[in-house]
Amino acid sequence: MATIDTTAEASTIDEDTVRFFVWSVWNLFKTTTQIEPEIGAPYLFSEFQHRDYTGIIGVSGSQKGAVYFTMKRQLLDDLLIMNYPAMKSQDLSTEEMEEMRTDYIGELTNIVSGNVRNYLGEQFLISVPVVVAEVDSNIHLNEGKQGIVFPIEWSGNQCHLILGLEKQP
Numbered sequence: 451m452a453t454i455d456t457t458a459e460a461s462t463i464d465e466d467t468v469r470f471f472v473w474s475v476w477n478l479f480k481t482t483t484q485i486e487p488e489i490g491a492p493y494l495f496s497e498f499q500h501r502d503y504t505g506i507i508g509v510s511g512s513q514k515g516a517v518y519f520t521m522k523r524q525l526l527d528d529l530l531i532m533n534y535p536a537m538k539s540q541d542l543s544t545e546e547m548e549e550m551r552t553d554y555i556g557e558l559t560n561i562v563s564g565n566v567r568n569y570l571g572e573q574f575l576i577s578v579p580v581v582v583a584e585v586d587s588n589i590h591l592n593e594g595k596q597g598i599v600f601p602i603e604w605s606g607n608q609c610h611l612i613l614g615l616e617k618q619p
Contacts, residue, residue: 463615474565475611479604483532490601497588503551505559508577513615519559521609526551552581
């Protein structure tokens, strides 16, 4: 659940960057699953309770901040099995499956951010992904700042793209 602080300053991210991120997530689902996701109405936040798995990419250069892509285990498992069908027949240990999940959410976040970098150019610098895999924890933006949450629905499951970016002068 997001905490909305109406006194906080909204992100100064530009519209083209937002469009590129939304397109990148839409394209990721469409090309890997052949099913179009539905992108919901965005809203502002200063804190959010992440889903079971969250990939985080730090951004610097023309934009500064972070990109978060968060989803429940079931959605992540569905995507993994669709893209790696052999997994279904393999007898993976709990540790191996968990490693696959954390690698995959990091890779999905990296693909989304990397596609945006291809459009925005070399001044849009991205870090390697960091993954948070905990239930019931909150992620906070810098004090006094808000980001934009984009709810995404795919095949009856919901995930979120979260942009905590500011355009740099």
